[in-house]
Amino acid sequence: MNISHFNASTTLMVQGTTSDAGKSAFVTALCRLLARRQYRVAPFKPQNMALNSAVAEDGGEIGRAQAVQAQAARVPVLTAFNPVLLKPNSDLGAQVIVRGRAIGHFPASEYHALKPSLLREVITQHHTLSQQFDYVVVEGAGSPAEINLRANDIANMGFAEDIDCPVVLIADIDRGGVFAHLVGTLALLSPSEQQRVQGFVINRFRGDPALLEPGIEWLEQHTGKPVLAVVPYLADFHLEAEDGLSRGGDTHAGSFKVVVACPPRISNHTDLDPLRLHADVSLHFARDGSEAAHADLIILPGSKNTRADLKWLKARGWAQALNRHLRYGGKVMGICGGFQMLGNTIDDSEGVEDDAGSSEGFSLLAMTTRLTPEKQLRRVYGKCLLGETDAELEGYEIHLGSSAISDENNAPFLLDEGRPEGLLSQDGQVLGTYLHGIFDHPQALAALLAWAGLESPAPFDYRAVREQQIDRLADAVETSLRDSCSQVPVLDAIIDTAPAT
Numbered sequence: 399m400n401i402s403h404f405n406a407s408t409t410l411m412v413q414g415t416t417s418d419a420g421k422s423a424f425v426t427a428l429c430r431l432l433a434r435r436q437y438r439v440a441p442f443k444p445q446n447m448a449l450n451s452a453v454a455e456d457g458g459e460i461g462r463a464q465a466v467q468a469q470a471a472r473v474p475v476l477t478a479f480n481p482v483l484l485k486p487n488s489d490l491g492a493q494v495i496v497r498g499r500a501i502g503h504f505p506a507s508e509y510h511a512l513k514p515s516l517l518r519e520v521i522t523q524h525h526t527l528s529q530q531f532d533y534v535v536v537e538g539a540g541s542p543a544e545i546n547l548r549a550n551d552i553a554n555m556g557f558a559e560d561i562d563c564p565v566v567l568i569a570d571i572d573r574g575g576v577f578a579h580l581v582g583t584l585a586l587l588s589p590s591e592q593q594r595v596q597g598f599v600i601n602r603f604r605g606d607p608a609l610l611e612p613g614i615e616w617l618e619q620h621t622g623k624p625v626l627a628v629v630p631y632l633a634d635f636h637l638e639a640e641d642g643l644s645r646g647g648d649t650h651a652g653s654f655k656v657v658v659a660c661p662p663r664i665s666n667h668t669d670l671d672p673l674r675l676h677a678d679v680s681l682h683f684a685r686d687g688s689e690a691a692h693a694d695l696i697i698l699p700g701s702k703n704t705r706a707d708l709k710w711l712k713a714r715g716w717a718q719a720l721n722r723h724l725r726y727g728g729k730v731m732g733i734c735g736g737f738q739m740l741g742n743t744i745d746d747s748e749g750v751e752d753d754a755g756s757s758e759g760f761s762l763l764a765m766t767t768r769l770t771p772e773k774q775l776r777r778v779y780g781k782c783l784l785g786e787t788d789a790e791l792e793g794y795e796i797h798l799g800s801s802a803i804s805d806e807n808n809a810p811f812l813l814d815e816g817r818p819e820g821l822l823s824q825d826g827q828v829l830g831t832y833l834h835g836i837f838d839h840p841q842a843l844a845a846l847l848a849w850a851g852l853e854s855p856a857p858f859d860y861r862a863v864r865e866q867q868i869d870r871l872a873d874a875v876e877t878s879l880r881d882s883c884s885q886v887p888v889l890d891a892i893i894d895t896a897p898a899t
Contacts, residue, residue, distance in 0.1 A: 409563040410888035413538035415579035420601035422463045427875035429471035434897035440531040441467030444520040445553040447484040449665035453794040458498015463640040481523040513550035543586035572602035597626040604631045624882035652678035657693040661707035665700040672837035672860035687719030695850040698736025705757040729850045737830035741765040769799035780813035782845045789841035793833035
């Protein structure tokens with residue numbers, strides 16, 4: 399199939415040989431490179447399975463990676479960028495989110511029956527974006543060579559075949575076996591899918607590129623496909639993880655010790671990235687309560703199955719660890735599901751997250767929570783009332799149900815709409831909030847660290863750091879693009895067009 403015959407020549411799809419091959423990062427880089435050249439570019443992921451999510455500016459819920467890619471593209475975050483989002487709440491099922499709104503929880507077998515109708519939704523959203531933007535850069539999911547998932551596929555080649563777009567295949571050489579990954583993946587594709595693959599990207603290469611050339615020559619001769627880029631390994635590079643904890647989750651930069659409880663269904667752990675990167679903070683993701691010894695601050699993060707994760711944490715000694723920590727004057731913070739756990743009870747009589755029932759919380763905050771099917775989704779702005787100054791804050795809410803708080807006058811935050819948010823214990827040691835992304839704003843970050851006991855925290859603007867890292871990634875990808883990119887229209891637009899000044 400000749401590239402000139404593609405109907406969707408302004409669309410490029412990036413598929414990977416494995417999960418975490420670098421698809422999200424490569425799409426992020428392409429979005430920034432096209433944006434630099436004054437093109438309007440939209441990121442797109444037909445189906446995402448991730449517990450890290452964001453609230454789009456039009457009010458829907460999408461994968462966190464697509465929100466970062468939108469920042470790279472310098473466009474507003476739109477629900478259409480991720481039409482189908484799966485949020486697993488067990489090993490066998492997930493909440494299914496379509497066009498930003500949850501449509502229910504489905505076991506895997508029932509979800510596969512939905513795929514034909516979901517493919518139509520995905521195609522519709524892509525068509526809309528292709529009419530509004532100059533280019534659409536699409537990210538696949540997992541690997542296109544997962545034979546058991548080929549029927550009714552909407553995430554990889556099923557989507558690419560339907561809209562008739564070119565595909566590039568990316569593999570991570572840092573894992574080892576990069577040639578086997580690329581050749582094996584290509585071999586497992588159908589003939590039409592193989593023709594659709596326009597070339598390869600080798601990601602995270604360390605060392606002298608000249609030493610890789612013999613392998614590249616063999617790969618190109620063996621497959622008839624060009625290597626489009628060899629992206630270098632970037633030391634100390636940070637880009638928010640799409641789902642699982644990113645490589646090197648713990649950090650040991652500073653003397654202020656933050657311990658994050660890490661249950662099986664942890665969600666939106668990207669909330670903690672500003673702390674991971676802060677020069678004054680040493681952050682540790684812990685499974686057992688015994689690992690929280692000598693912490694200054696303990697954080698209970700979000701959860702996709704709050705009652706199940708609460709039970710798991712209690713079984714690993716976290717109730718004792720929290721009480722011991724507070725007796726010695728430490729601080730505790732809960733975010734979203736972690737906030738709910740800090741209360742007296744969590745009632746899920748409707749079986750919204752799992753089996754119907756009620757669970758006793760850690761009883762560190764005077765509140766009760768009732769889970770209901772309606773999900774709260776909103777972006778918020780306001781002030782942090784901790785300390786002597788009203789620090790600005792912004793964030794977003796993604797949660798089921800609501801909490802009945804006995805004393806709203808003890809809220810740590812006040813939103814611009816006039817609504818108190820969160821709860822601070824009477825002794826000031828325990829703080830809970832539904833707000834995700836609360837550490838991203840430099841003023842709120844400083845106020846929260848000061849509340850937690852860090853004297854004179856160093857200024858840190860996470861959003862500026864994220865912007866710098868996106869540019870660093872884009873620079874590395876731009877340098878790595880090879881002459882063979884002229885065969886792929888979206889990549890050709892990058893190499894043939896000087897960036898705007």
